[in-house]
Amino acid sequence: MKILITGAKGQLGSEFLKKLNNNNNINLLALGKEELDVGNFEQVMEVFESFRPDIVINCSAYNQVDKAETEKELAYRVNAEGPKNLAKACEKYKAYLIHYSTDYVFDGKKEGLYTEDDPPNPLNEYAKSKLMGEKHIQEILENYLIFRVSWVYGEGKQNFLYKLMQWAQTQEYLRIACDEFSVPTSTNTIVEVTLKAIEQGLTGLYHLVNSGYTSRFEWAREFFKLKGIRKFIYPAYQSDFNLPAKRPRFSAMSNEKICKTLGIEIEEWEEKLAKDVLELGI
Numbered sequence: 001m002k003i004l005i006t007g008a009k010g011q012l013g014s015e016f017l018k019k020l021n022n023n024n025n026i027n028l029l030a031l032g033k034e035e036l037d038v039g040n041f042e043q044v045m046e047v048f049e050s051f052r053p054d055i056v057i058n059c060s061a062y063n064q065v066d067k068a069e070t071e072k073e074l075a076y077r078v079n080a081e082g083p084k085n086l087a088k089a090c091e092k093y094k095a096y097l098i099h100y101s102t103d104y105v106f107d108g109k110k111e112g113l114y115t116e117d118d119p120p121n122p123l124n125e126y127a128k129s130k131l132m133g134e135k136h137i138q139e140i141l142e143n144y145l146i147f148r149v150s151w152v153y154g155e156g157k158q159n160f161l162y163k164l165m166q167w168a169q170t171q172e173y174l175r176i177a178c179d180e181f182s183v184p185t186s187t188n189t190i191v192e193v194t195l196k197a198i199e200q201g202l203t204g205l206y207h208l209v210n211s212g213y214t215s216r217f218e219w220a221r222e223f224f225k226l227k228g229i230r231k232f233i234y235p236a237y238q239s240d241f242n243l244p245a246k247r248p249r250f251s252a253m254s255n256e257k258i259c260k261t262l263g264i265e266i267e268e269w270e271e272k273l274a275k276d277v278l279e280l281g282i
């Protein structure tokens with residue numbers, strides 16, 4: 001089986017590589033953005049023409065939420081045009097496309113966990129570009145799987161835990177939002193569940209997150225406790241930070257649909273975080 005991974009140098013792409021690299025049944029082509037720019041349609045078609053993948057796992061993204069407000073064109077190129085190009089190529093070469101979207105497609109006004117039936121209403125340019133990416137895929141392809149994930153962390157830098165470690169080194173105490181809620185989700189969980197879904201040839205849109213939900217403040221406290229870092233964390237409000245992009249206050253999603261469909265349980269975020277800190281040194 002031939003699998004193409006795009007955005008392979010990011011935190012999710014790297015986790016897939018760790019898992020799939022030594023599998024003799026898989027012919028893996030993992031390309032970073034220098035080798036394959038998903039926003040370049042001709043380049044995408046060239047890679048498909050020569051490699052002819054059966055499965056494409058799109059880990060590429062423009063993920064800088066605040067910068068996307070001003071670098072709008074680039075954000076849409078990667079997050080909307082990229083998936084569109086990949087979907088067109090998958091349609092032509094009969095490949096199965098796996099793609100990732102975000103909890104930020106929601107506005108955070110629901111009083112409960114978001115399900116796949118809830119209407120999106122993105123608040124910022126990053127989220128609008130990601131929603132557009134979802135829509136392009138759904139319009140072009142039938143053989144696709146879109147997973148909305150949230151607050152992703154792994155062995156990379158594009159995550160909140162990495163930022164916390166940086167802040168802890170440079171600030172006397174931390175001020176962390178206690179009014180912003182979602183689900184911290186491990187790249188390891190995302191890879192495991194994605195591979196199970198691929199095995200079953202699942203198609204459609206699903207929410208894929210660890211179980212439970214929390215605030216940024218509690219997430220930070222739990223993380224520092226697990227790391228043995230004694231640092232005072234002051235509960236602040238989202239509005240204190242005056243960030244360029246608006247973020248939903250409560251975007252926690254339910255993983256019930258994917259769990260029921262695959263007949264699995266997904267670990268609570270605290271348990272998974274404890275394991276990741278211990279085993280991976282996150």
Ligand SMILES: NC(=O)C1=CN([C@@H]2O[C@H](COP(=O)(O)OP(=O)(O)OC[C@H]3O[C@@H](n4cnc5c(N)ncnc54)[C@H](OP(=O)(O)O)[C@@H]3O)[C@@H](O)[C@H]2O)C=CC1
Nearest residue numbers: 007009010011012033037038060061100102149151152158
């Ligand atoms: N990180 C998070 O908190 C969340 C992530 N997601 C989604 O999960 C998926 C995986 O994200 P994650 O691994 O965390 O993100 P990363 O930012 O770690 O990885 C994304 C990768 O895509 C690369 N990339 C950027 N532009 C292009 C391009 N034009 N062509 C090909 N590759 C490109 C990036 O390169 P470079 O860094 O050099 O620009 C980076 O290596 C994405 O779809 C993301 O939107 C959803 C919710 C939360």
Ligand SMILES: Cc1cn([C@H]2C[C@H](O)[C@@H](COP(=O)(O)OP(=O)(O)O[C@H]3O[C@@H](C)C(=O)[C@@H](O)[C@H]3O)O2)c(=O)[nH]c1=O
Nearest residue numbers: 063065102103104150151152159160175176177241247
């Ligand atoms: C500067 C600062 C921010 N904050 C809070 C408020 C703010 O909303 C939040 C921003 O953190 P980040 O920039 O890491 O978060 P952000 O990049 O918005 O994280 C999101 O990334 C994208 C890719 C997603 O799809 C989402 O699921 C989510 O993971 O942190 C603090 O608590 N303390 C601080 O000192």
